Amino acid sequence: MITEEKLKILTEGAKYDVSCSSSGSSRKNKGGMGNGYVAGCCHSFTPDGRCISLLKILMSNHCIYSCRYCPNRADPDIPRAVATPEEICELVIDFYKRNYIEGLFLSSAVYRSPDYTMELLLRTVKMLRTQYNFHGYIHLKGIPRADMGMVRQAALYVDRMSYNIELPSERSLKLLAPQKDKESLLSPMRALTQEKAEYAQERKSSLFLPAGQTTQMIVGASPESDGQILRLTQSLYRNMGLKRVYYSSYVPVVHDSVLPDKPVGQLREHRLYQADWLLRFYGFTADEIAPEGENLPMDLDPKCAWALRNPQFFPVEINRAPLEALLRVPGIGAKSAYKITEARRFAALGFEDLGRMRVVLKRARHFITCKGKYYGAKNESAVRGLLAAPAERAEQLSLFSDRETALAALTGDL
Amino acid sequence: MIYFFDGSKEAFLTAFLEAFPDADAYLTCTQKQLSIGQESVFVQSDEVRAAKAERRLLQLDKNSLSDLSLLLRSGQTGHEQIAYRYLKKIATEGRPVRKMLADDDVVAAVECMNRVRWEIHRLHGFIRFMESASGALYAPFSPDNDVCDLLVPHFRARLPQFPFVLHDVSRKKAAIYDGKNAFVAPLERAEVVLSADEQGWQALWKRYYASVNIPSRERLKQMRGYMPVRYWKFLPEKISPSDG
Ligand code: SF4
Numbered sequence: 001m002i003t004e005e006k007l008k009i010l011t012e013g014a015k016y017d018v019s020c021s022s023s024g025s026s027r028k029n030k031g032g033m034g035n036g037y038v039a040g041c042c043h044s045f046t047p048d049g050r051c052i053s054l055l056k057i058l059m060s061n062h063c064i065y066s067c068r069y070c071p072n073r074a075d076p077d078i079p080r081a082v083a084t085p086e087e088i089c090e091l092v093i094d095f096y097k098r099n100y101i102e103g104l105f106l107s108s109a110v111y112r113s114p115d116y117t118m119e120l121l122l123r124t125v126k127m128l129r130t131q132y133n134f135h136g137y138i139h140l141k142g143i144p145r146a147d148m149g150m151v152r153q154a155a156l157y158v159d160r161m162s163y164n165i166e167l168p169s170e171r172s173l174k175l176l177a178p179q180k181d182k183e184s185l186l187s188p189m190r191a192l193t194q195e196k197a198e199y200a201q202e203r204k205s206s207l208f209l210p211a212g213q214t215t216q217m218i219v220g221a222s223p224e225s226d227g228q229i230l231r232l233t234q235s236l237y238r239n240m241g242l243k244r245v246y247y248s249s250y251v252p253v254v255h256d257s258v259l260p261d262k263p264v265g266q267l268r269e270h271r272l273y274q275a276d277w278l279l280r281f282y283g284f285t286a287d288e289i290a291p292e293g294e295n296l297p298m299d300l301d302p303k304c305a306w307a308l309r310n311p312q313f314f315p316v317e318i319n320r321a322p323l324e325a326l327l328r329v330p331g332i333g334a335k336s337a338y339k340i341t342e343a344r345r346f347a348a349l350g351f352e353d354l355g356r357m358r359v360v361l362k363r364a365r366h367f368i369t370c371k372g373k374y375y376g377a378k379n380e381s382a383v384r385g386l387l388a389a390p391a392e393r394a395e396q397l398s399l400f401s402d403r404e405t406a407l408a409a410l411t412g413d414l
Numbered sequence: 415m416i417y418f419f420d421g422s423k424e425a426f427l428t429a430f431l432e433a434f435p436d437a438d439a440y441l442t443c444t445q446k447q448l449s450i451g452q453e454s455v456f457v458q459s460d461e462v463r464a465a466k467a468e469r470r471l472l473q474l475d476k477n478s479l480s481d482l483s484l485l486l487r488s489g490q491t492g493h494e495q496i497a498y499r500y501l502k503k504i505a506t507e508g509r510p511v512r513k514m515l516a517d518d519d520v521v522a523a524v525e526c527m528n529r530v531r532w533e534i535h536r537l538h539g540f541i542r543f544m545e546s547a548s549g550a551l552y553a554p555f556s557p558d559n560d561v562c563d564l565l566v567p568h569f570r571a572r573l574p575q576f577p578f579v580l581h582d583v584s585r586k587k588a589a590i591y592d593g594k595n596a597f598v599a600p601l602e603r604a605e606v607v608l609s610a611d612e613q614g615w616q617a618l619w620k621r622y623y624a625s626v627n628i629p630s631r632e633r634l635k636q637m638r639g640y641m642p643v644r645y646w647k648f649l650p651e652k653i654s655p656s657d658g
Contacts, residue, residue, distance in 0.1 A: 001614055004621045011625035035572045042640065043539040044651055046627040049636030053539075056626060094615050095622075097551065097573065098543045136572070251630065263630065343515040353516035358525075 002087040009081040013061035013072050014107055016248060017164075017216065022053040022102035022137045024211035024243060025159040032133025034096055034103070036159065036210070041102050054105035054139060055095055059083055059120050063109035067166070067177040069221050071253045072109045082111060085124035089132045096136055103137030103159075104128070110143060118146035118154070125157040137211075142192075144184040151188055152195060160211035160243070163189050165236070168229045172222035175258060186240075189213060193241050212243035219272060220250035220264030227290040230275055234286040237279065247272045271296040278302060281334060282327045304330040304387050307367055308380065314367045315374055319348050330387070331363030351375050363387055416440045416454040419494075423486060425459035427467040430498060432457050434505070441498040444491070471501060475510040484527045489558040496522045530559045537561070538568050540645050543578060544616075545609040551578040552606045555648050562589040566596045579604065616650045623651035 023040030042051035058072075060082040066073040088106065095101045106124060111117045121140060128134045138158040142151055155161055163185045167173045170182045192213055199208040215236060219229065233245045249264040275296060278284040282303070289302050297305050307314060307330050316325045318340055326337040336359040343349060343357060351370045354361060366376030366383045377383045417433050419425035421443040432455075433439035471478040478501065485497035500523035503511045514520045543551035551573070555562075562582040566589050569578060581588040581601055588601035646652035 001611070002618070004618060007618055007621055008625045011622055015626045015628060029572055029574060031574075033573060033575070037538070039535075041535075041539045044623065044649065045637045045641040046623065047634055047637055048628045048631040049633030049640070050628075051640065052623070052626065055622070091618070094611075095619060097576065098545070098615065098619070099539075099541050099553070099569075100619050102539075251628065266631070339515045342513045346514050347516070349516060356518065356521060357515045358521070 002083060002091055005079075006081045006083065006087075007057075007091070009061060009079050010058045010083055011056065013058045013109065014056045014105075016071075016251065016253070017056060017105070017107060017141075021214075021244065022139075025137055027135050027137070027159060027206070027210065029135050032135060033093065034134050034136030036135075036137055037102065043099065043101055052100075053102045054137065055092060055101045055103070056105040057083070057088065057091075057107070059088070059106060059108035059117065059124065060111040061109050062111045064112065065110050065177075065179040067180070068256050069176055069218065069250070069254055069259055073254070076254075085120065085127050088124050089128045089134075092128060092134060092136075093132055096134070101136075103139070105139040105141075107141035108143065114143045114146040115150070118143045118150045122150050122154045122157075125154055129157045139211075142188055144180050144188070148188060148191060151192070155192060155195070155209050156207065159209065160214060161192060161209055162214045162216065164216045165232075166217060167222050168217050168219070168224040168232055169222065172224065176221060189215070189240050189242075196241075212241070214244040214246065215242055216246040216248055218250050219247045219269060221259055225290075225293050226268075226272060226275070226295040227286070227292040229272065230279070230286040230290055231292065233276060234279055245276060247276075267298055268296075271298065271302060275302045278306075283324055284328075300384075300387060301330070303328070304363060308384060308387075311380065315369045315376070316367065317369045317372065318354070319344050319371060329364050329367045331360050331367075336360070416442065416452060418445070418454060418456045419443055420459065421486070421494075422459060423482065424461055424464040425457060426482070426486060426494065426497065427464035428460045429457040430501060431463055431467050433498065434502065439498065441494045442492075443494055471504065474508055475504050475512075477510070477512075478504055481512070481523070481527060484530045485523060487560040487564075488526050488530050489560065490526055490529065493526055496526050499523070530561065533557055533559050534561050534564055536645075537565055540641070540649065541565065541569070541580065542648055542650060544606065545612050547607045547609050549576070549609070551576050552581065552604060553579065553648070554581045554583050554604070556584045556644075557582060558644075560585060562587065563596070563598050565589065566591055570596060620651050 021040050023038060025036035026038050027036035029035040040053060042053050044052040046052060061072045062080045062082060063072045063074050066075060071078070088104070092104045096103070106121060108117050108121060111120070121143070125138055125140055128138065139160040139162065140154055140158040142161050142163040144163065165185055166177050166180065173180060173182060192209065196205065196208050196212070199205050217229070236242045236245055247269050249266060249269040250260065251263050252259060252261050255261065275289050278289055279286065284306070288306055290296055296302050300308070307328070313328065316329060318326065323337055323341055326332055326340060327334065339357050339359065340349065343353070348371055351373070354370065366386070377386055415433070415436050415438065417429045417439060419429040419441065426441070429441050433441060468479060482497055482501065485493055485500065499519040503517070503519050511517070511520050512524060515524070537555065537557060541553045541555060543553045546552055562580045565580055570591050575593065577593040578591050579588050581604055586600060586602050587598060589596065589598050
């Protein structure tokens, strides 16, 4: 059994990683323990409002690199630890058995060398699958500059891999993470995407990273605008075929003259996730959401902001508008849009009907008509005044969405 | 007229037929105080009539009975009446109605079912097993809805080699998987002898929970929204050490 002290060190080193999602894999139980849960599953929530789905832990927090923002970087004198593959495997098995977790998110600092670290990670995931017979979810972090042969082999045992892009531009990467460069992060991503495509062609995609790849970048440690970040995000979705891009608002754990000493507001991260949502599920492009050098507005959500910039699109008649147009109405989410398209087949919908269907009308009312009638504010400045919500609570959109997808999966709604 | 029944599906369906012509029917299985002038009747379950109602409903909507089963499990007050109004709508419309989402009776039923489904999903995460000395797993919990047996397939699929007991302590019943078969049994209290390592793993889990939190980003309201306080009683990570 791993000691509490070691567990603490290796968890604290991993906790700033945002991704905890366990969705996207339907791995079956083939004797032994565990399986995948396509919709993902949260097992607990910490006081910071985040979901615990996976056991998020480092193999080691000893690092030969020195990324300026990272608490594990080489120089500082902090408690260090290395776990053994057996310790990690036992921890996963005993936590999983008690239903504390959905699986493992294993990451590591670069301990001794990229290859040495990758080998340890590979040994651990292989052991977990083959010796401990574990079929639950595994998300493995890729180590930049490690031997691709080992990376590919590891991909055969895990559900998801991620290389963190770390920062939204090459320039910032050079400044803040001098030992990593763009290629050391992008080329393994590309190679894995390619290999996955080959498996898919042979209809064996469940054998190779069934839940695909994700990445993460730190927002607010460097000067890039939201417009730039969203363009990068879009190209990662389109060209790299990533499943998710995560944003982690910068938390100053380290003091350094090149880094801001204040954390980034959660609202910025929240707005980016909203915009990311629009890219993935609502048919928006980065160009529509934010001009290249600009940030997302703080007082309006990005869909509202887009709607106010494009008044020619509105109002849309809810009884006739196609699904894509409904999805562009501020305040109408995928679920409401679906409900509307279903319910209007029975009878033309009035404004009160929408309320009864629990469609949130606070924002939507200014952008729709029901049976030709408009219920919103009279002019644009009035609308703007009514929509602005400066004190809006930053919700973790990813969780909200998990609930939606989970329910949809259960109800067959979407 | 108020129609009392014993909560079983058969009794519900019998009451359903009985109440059908009555425009002011109210179905319930909770004995409540009648107000003056209110009439009531206790409907005995009638297997033959129930089976007939069942066949007819299945003809009109092949999912109507699984909907009914979810609705009868709801812990919401008035769920029997919600089920009644929903099935009555299916019978009068003569077809599935679940997509008539602007209809009050349908909305009430759909939301009631979604709450049950949502709790099942939540419990897939919030169930906490402890390991007994024999290796069997034991999880006490107290769900809003009567769902313990509906959790079995999920855990059985992932822990096929472990016998387990999902103990609904409020309803005093348990869904039990013995390593081969699953069944439901009444269970008042369980005496569980814990395995030698159980406390150690619980301590590690608590340590993990404390370490993975980012204190500078405290958002307690959100945490409570996602994980309502009523579930905490059975989560080791939310039971402070001083409470034992
Ligand atoms: S490689 Fe950089 S980010 Fe990763 S642990 Fe080392 S210093 Fe930190």
